[in-house]
Amino acid sequence: MGTKRGSSRMSVLFERLRKLPMKVKIFCGALLALCALVALKFTFTTNYYYFIASEAVHVIGIIALIYKLFALKTCSGLSLKTQELTALFLAARLCCSTLTEANIHTVLDLISLFSTLVVIWMIRFKLKSSYIKDLDNMKLYFVVVPSAIVAVLIHPLTHHWRVIRIVWAFSLYLEAVSVLPQLRFMQNAKMVETFTGYYVFALGVSRFMALAYWIIQIYETGGTYLFLAGSGYFWFLAAFLAEMVQSFILADFCYYYMKSFMQGQLLRKMPV
Numbered sequence: 001m002g003t004k005r006g007s008s009r010m011s012v013l014f015e016r017l018r019k020l021p022m023k024v025k026i027f028c029g030a031l032l033a034l035c036a037l038v039a040l041k042f043t044f045t046t047n048y049y050y051f052i053a054s055e056a057v058h059v060i061g062i063i064a065l066i067y068k069l070f071a072l073k074t075c076s077g078l079s080l081k082t083q084e085l086t087a088l089f090l091a092a093r094l095c096c097s098t099l100t101e102a103n104i105h106t107v108l109d110l111i112s113l114f115s116t117l118v119v120i121w122m123i124r125f126k127l128k129s130s131y132i133k134d135l136d137n138m139k140l141y142f143v144v145v146p147s148a149i150v151a152v153l154i155h156p157l158t159h160h161w162r163v164i165r166i167v168w169a170f171s172l173y174l175e176a177v178s179v180l181p182q183l184r185f186m187q188n189a190k191m192v193e194t195f196t197g198y199y200v201f202a203l204g205v206s207r208f209m210a211l212a213y214w215i216i217q218i219y220e221t222g223g224t225y226l227f228l229a230g231s232g233y234f235w236f237l238a239a240f241l242a243e244m245v246q247s248f249i250l251a252d253f254c255y256y257y258m259k260s261f262m263q264g265q266l267l268r269k270m271p272v
Helices: 009-018 022-043 048-072 080-100 104-126 141-153 162-177 180-189 194-221 235-262
Strands: none
Touching: 022 194, 048 104, 048 194, 080 104, 080 141, 080 162, 080 180, 141 162, 162 235, 180 194, 194 235
């Protein structure tokens, strides 16, 4: 016999957390983030590993989505527009990395792009009957156009072609806001599908890895890292702010996810 979810240890824990004062919740979250930063600082001896770990976790999240699509035969709870934005920024970043410095990042981006295209194909053609288009109603130009404009204005100053530098900046800015349609979808649906939650949670861990790199670099350089000469007009500062924006968006999702969990609004499978 299984244990009812309401009486499970996890549910009891979340119920106790829910009853804590907001200041205590904020303190606990900040303390947990600080402990994670310290752990990463002593775990990764090379800064290069932060972004490798970030991209690897992203790949794991997409693989979880693919499992959901093939095993459960439904794309309920997924935003097609977020997947399209993900494919766009991955394609842009892949083109830049291929032309500048092909390395492990290029391989991981290639795997992520291929997996994302599989997800898009499944939603558009194989499982389109379970895709709720009315809930996925954010206009893509609301995020694509501003990202392109900021990329033209603020991009790195390197020896590469200007187009490559602009496209690289565009991929970074677009990645920061690519999850917005998914969050809008879940807010419209007023529920979170379980595997969708896993996917966005993986994105959150991925972005935390990248954000940890920036925070540690800023701390070790006393803030001068954001304004390194020759890097571009406030390019590092803009890149850091982009990471912060995505972190806040994903933190908002995590809050919504935990709230839905405690209110019993998580769906494990919806009928096709």
